[in-house]
Amino acid sequence: MIRVDGRTLRCADVADAAAAQGPLVLDVSISALRAARKAWELAEELSARRIVYGRTTGVGANKDDAVPAGDTAHGLRLLRSHAGGSGEPMPPGHVRAMMLIRLNQLVAGRSGIHPDLIAALADALRTGSLPLVHRLGAIGTGDLAPLAETALALAGERAWLRGGIPPVPVQAGDALAFMSSNAATLAEASLAALELDTLTRASHAVVALTYIALDGNPEAYATPVHEARPHPGQIACAAEIRRLLGMEGTPAPGRRIQDPFGLRAFPQVQGPALDAVHYLRDVLAVEINAGTENPMISTVHGDAYHHAHFHTAYVSTALDQARATVHQVAELSAARLGDLVEPEFTGLRPFLAAGPAGSSGVMILEYVAHDALAELRQAALPMTLGTAVVSRGLEDHASFSTQAARAATAACAAYRQLLACELVAAVRALRMRQAELVDLPARDAFERAGAVLEPSTDDRPLTEDIAAAAAVLDDLARI
The missing domain is CATH 1.20.200.10 (Fumarase/aspartase (Central domain))
Incomplete structure (x- = not known):
């Protein structure tokens, strides 16, 4: 069993996940999930009254482009545009390790992501489901392409390499919150x-x-x-x-x-x-x-x-x-x-x-x-x-x-x-x-x-x- 609480994950746990041939047994901290939900609630509140990068704006050089209020498709557009990974598929063990690290980071409760996406990522690991993720698409400032591909699989828009889970909705603020990590690099x-x-x-x-x-x-x-x-x-x-x-x-x-x-x-x-x-x-x-x-x-x-x-x-x-x-x-x-x-x-x-x-x-x-x-x-x-x-x-x-x-x-x-x-x-x-x-x-x-x-x-x-x-x-x- 791998403990996932946003604080105590070890490199050895990452290696265990990579070596697994199927479902992972996870012990996801309930208190950490509660903290993640509070962060999501705060992010929603902040987005309604001030500018929050990636939630109420575009990303990168589009940081000054305001996203219209109520534009619920903003998150999916970000994921679709960033899911441009290329090259060979990432090895299955590497993908599992990436998913575990990202899950652990998300339950640390600082992303403001919707709790349903966290639960979906955990379900994918528990069922042994693997998204198709490509190797190329990062330069050490966020694994944008691999994580966008993963998020789109959770949303039901991309194929699963193995298994699969019911799709979950992506809110406007979820895309950057999910992609903003170097989980694939840290896995390798x-x-x-x-x-x-x-x-x-x-x-x-x-x-x-x-x-x-x-x-x-x-x-x-x-x-x-x-x-x-x-x-x-x-x-x-x-x-x-x-x-x-x-x-x-x-x-x-x-x-x-x-x-x-x-x-x-x-x-x-x-x-x-x-x-x-x-x-x-x-x-x-x-x-x-x-x-x-x-x-x-x-x-x-x-x-x-x-x-x-x-x-x-x-x-x-x-x-x-x-x-x-x-x-x-x-x-x-x-x-x-x-x-x-x-x-x-x-x-x-x-x-x-x-x-x-x-x-x-x-x-x-x-x-x-x-x-x-x-x-x-x-x-x-x-x-x-x-x-x-x-x-x-x-x-x-x-x-x-x-x-x-x-x-x-x-x-x-x-x-x-x-x-x-x-x-x-x-x-x-x-x-x-x-x-x-x-x-x-x-x-x-x-x-x-x-x-x-x-x-x-x-x-x-x-x-x-x-x-x-x-x-x-x-x-x-x-x-």
Whole structure:
């Protein structure tokens, strides 16, 4: 059951909604619904005696165009004109996550939307009904097109991709109140943030196995080292590696006085990524429970406030930072993979080959890894360096958080492939060395990965090995 009260929705709830294949079980707060009704009543009252953007006026550069009193079709016209999404259909999980976030924001009671539309959105989620929503149509200043398409489905004017509910009427003030949100962007960002969290946690286990395969030097992870420069993520990373490897007291020195950066600098590079993902999740926890509608209807103050909460600079900059830091960690994974195929570091044959002379072993893994790294590098480019001037110059800045979220999704997919390549090589190296791992968390990681990876060291396609390694990373993140 997912609690919907406008205050306590979590990114994990969003992920649960996205993963669901049918109806959602919702616990919608009765008190929140009462507050939403009071906001609607106040919005109706205010619209009768003063100018309220989007209710008694047009939107964007049409802000000074007064809507005639009694023009009940104003809301539907706004939705129809803004439901111009394009491109591929949004994935079903993404749509469900968007709908849940929007429902939660609406019950926060600051939109002034009619309670029937809130109830209809909840019914759609409870019945597993999905509107047809297109991917393109937002630049980080409100997901106008996706939400307009959703609202028109609730109104009975657009087809449902799956299921459907009885149509509800749309009042003049409902259109902007429903569209004034970045729920679709926040849905994708939340899913990407959780995936980045999973992959960064799994990377500790992968690095621990590579460390064992390469006879790493434990000094780089020693507590005194990281107490001397106590960044939170760096300290957490070093502590996690010590836990996985059972480093207590003063461990025995490694084979080398200093390891390559892939091992030695891992805490210093992983630390910023851990901090960035943590910050991203904090930002999203605020956003998915925020009242972002412009204008904001405040029952506490009895007034409507025009503002710019639709602008998502917090989200776009947090996503840019997360992708950039994860890219640096991914570069270290590619570097460690290069060490794993080097006899000087493993004491094994080049490319971990085991067949006749000239066998290629896992040579291809480096090519796959660097291909994935190139895709991640492209996805890591900052979206916040761009802007847009639209609506006849009135809206003269954009955060591009929507594009930053899409790039985060791409970065996750690439990083998962890269870590999978390193894991395949690390497990093979440990098998070839016949390493006897003591009863430590790292051994659990080795056994879980080994259970899904083909033990044969013959030259053969490694496609299935990479896919299996990519899938087992979720398990490694929980060790």
